[in-house]
Amino acid sequence: MDTRRALLDALAADDGPVSGPALAESLGVSRAAVWKAVEGLREDGFAVESTSEGYVAPDDPGYSGPGIAFGLDAPYSVAYHDRIASTNERARELAAEGAADVAVVADEQTGSRGRLDREWVAPSGGVWLSVLTRPDVPTARAPLFTLAAAVATTDAARQAGVDARIKWPNDVLVGGDGGGSADDDPTGRGGRKLAGILTEMEGEADRVGWLVVGVGVNANIDPETLPAGATSLSAERGGPIDRRRFAATLLERYAALTASPGALDEVLSAWRERASTLGRRVRVDTADGVVEGTAVDVAEPGALVVDTDEGRERVHAGDCEHLRDAA
Ligand code: BT5
Numbered sequence: 001m002d003t004r005r006a007l008l009d010a011l012a013a014d015d016g017p018v019s020g021p022a023l024a025e026s027l028g029v030s031r032a033a034v035w036k037a038v039e040g041l042r043e044d045g046f047a048v049e050s051t052s053e054g055y056v057a058p059d060d061p062g063y064s065g066p067g068i069a070f071g072l073d074a075p076y077s078v079a080y081h082d083r084i085a086s087t088n089e090r091a092r093e094l095a096a097e098g099a100a101d102v103a104v105v106a107d108e109q110t111g112s113r114g115r116l117d118r119e120w121v122a123p124s125g126g127v128w129l130s131v132l133t134r135p136d137v138p139t140a141r142a143p144l145f146t147l148a149a150a151v152a153t154t155d156a157a158r159q160a161g162v163d164a165r166i167k168w169p170n171d172v173l174v175g176g177d178g179g180g181s182a183d184d185d186p187t188g189r190g191g192r193k194l195a196g197i198l199t200e201m202e203g204e205a206d207r208v209g210w211l212v213v214g215v216g217v218n219a220n221i222d223p224e225t226l227p228a229g230a231t232s233l234s235a236e237r238g239g240p241i242d243r244r245r246f247a248a249t250l251l252e253r254y255a256a257l258t259a260s261p262g263a264l265d266e267v268l269s270a271w272r273e274r275a276s277t278l279g280r281r282v283r284v285d286t287a288d289g290v291v292e293g294t295a296v297d298v299a300e301p302g303a304l305v306v307d308t309d310e311g312r313e314r315v316h317a318g319d320c321e322h323l324r325d326a327a
Contacts, residue, residue, distance in 0.1 A: 003029055003037040005071060008046065011057035019054035044070065063243045068105060072248050074255035076103040076131060085111035087130040088198055088214035095132055095202070095210040103251055105129040112216065114196055115170075121230075125221045127247050130214040131254060137261060139203045142211060143302030143316075144264050146170050146199045147271045149213045152253035153195050154274045156246050157217070162194070162236045165276035168295065168304045168320050170197040172217075174231050176276060176322065190276060190322030192231035194218055215250065219243050268298060277320065282306065286318035295320075 006027050011018060024031045038048050038055060045066030049056040061067035065080030072078070079102055084090055087104040089111070094102055106129070109122035122128050135145070150166045157164035157172065164172050167190050176191025195217040203209040218232035220240040226232070233241045257267055272278060275298070283292045284304065293308035303314040 003027065003033055004041050004044075007034065007037045008041065008057070008070075011048070011055060014057070017051045017054035017056050023055065046070075063107065063247075065105075067244050068103075068247050068251075072251060074103075074248075074251040076101050076251060076255070078102075079104045081106045083108045083110065083124075085109065086113060086214075087128050088113065088200060088212055091130040091132040091212040091214070092200060095212065099132060100134045100210070102132045103129055104132070105247060109216075113198065115198055120196065120198075120216055121226055122216060123221060123225055125219060125234075126232075127215070127217040127219045127243055127250070129247060129250075130212050131251065132210060132212050133258070134210050135208055135258065137208055137264065138206050139201070139208050140205075141264060141301050142199065142201050142203070142208055143169070144267045144300075145211055145213050145258055146197055147298075147302050148257035148264070148267045149197045149199075149215050149254055151257060151267065151270045151274055152250050153197070153215055153217060155253050156249040157194060157233060159249050160233055160237065160241045160246055162233050164194055164274075165191070166271060166274050167191065167322065168275065168277040168282075168298065169302060169317070170199075171195070172197075173276060174236055190280070190320075192223075193229055194231055194233065194236070213254070217246070217250075219246060268300065268302075271298060277304070277322065281323040283321045283323055284315050284318040285321075286315055291315050291318070292323075 010026055020031050020034050023034045041048050045061055046058040048058050065078045069078040084106045086109055087106050091104045108124040109128050112120040112122045114120045150170055153172045154164045154166055164174055167173050171193055172195035173191030174194050198214040201211045220234045221232040223231050223235050277295045280295055282295045291306050291313055293306040295304055296307050297305040299305050303316045306313050
């Protein structure tokens with residue numbers, strides 16, 4: 001891996017072809033190792049060209065399977081699709097075939113879904129991905145993976161220069177803290193929606209079988225083409241972002257946050273630090289009715305703790321609205 005990366009860098013640094021012997025010398029490896037690295041790169045989708053004078057740098061693979069996988073510091077293989085119905089659906093199929101540790105990534109989705117089977121709009125230019133893992137944890141801890149994905153998405157957005165925050169449980173928003181002006185919070189839902197997360201899983205009570213965490217991020221997309229109240233990284237930044245770097249950061253953060261039971265123990269505090277919901281007045285629509293009050297904390301494994309007129313309640317799932325008269 002390291003020789004391949006060094007070789008790509010060496011080729012990219014030179015305008016013309018570089019001979020095998022010259023590469024071997026500058027990288028401090030044998031000529032056979034150079035040849036092996038070139039073959040490996042070609043297998044991975046980097047079309048290194050051979051000429052009579054030497055090797056030529058391949059075209060940048062850009063936002064593609066090889067492009068995302070190359071140098072990715074996370075234990076996932078990358079299954080890239082230019083266009084697919086839904087990366088979550090594809091990841092579920094892979095799970096049924098017994099696969100694990102795969103990130104399914106698409107440029108465009110034609111049948112993607114949000115929670116409760118809502119439509120998710122996913123044109124070309126977004127970062128639409130689903131991570132399939134088989135973590136050895138009790139099913140009750142599964143919601144921590146959703147929170148970890150929200151933390152990872154927020155961090156990747158901030159690295160791209162967009163000040164994102166998390167709305168419980170799974171929305172990544174921008175704005176919504178500027179005094180409630182219509183521009184800042186067009187739909188009154190607590191900010192402009194940058195990303196959403198959909199987790200699906202199968203397991204027994206004491207153990208997760210497979211887990212698919214699907215993340216949809218409006219990256220390089222004109223918000224005019226998205227539902228009302230949505231925003232994108234390119235709109236917030238005033239220019240396109242590097243989706244390859246963004247996806248790699250997101251996957252690497254998610255992998256680190258979920259790497260072990262000990263790492264999972266840190267997810268709640270990381271989530272709290274990035275949350276916009278805590279301290280706000282909220283109305284949460286749950287299967288058992290509406291809970292309204294002040295959101296005071298998030299508790300294992302991801303429940304929102306709300307102080308209501310009737311006392312303190314823990315909400316495990318629901319749609320959360322930030323009310324404008326923030327406390
Ligand atoms: C979510 O649902 O926010 C979870 C979205 C998960 C999408 C990812 S993309 C990769 C993977 N593959 C899939 O098929 N899904 C996942 P929810 O909280 O239910 O929000 C859905 C609502 O958000 C919709 O009813 C719309 O109002 C709105 N919406 C739809 N598309 C949007 C977009 N691109 N940006 C912002 N809001 C959107």
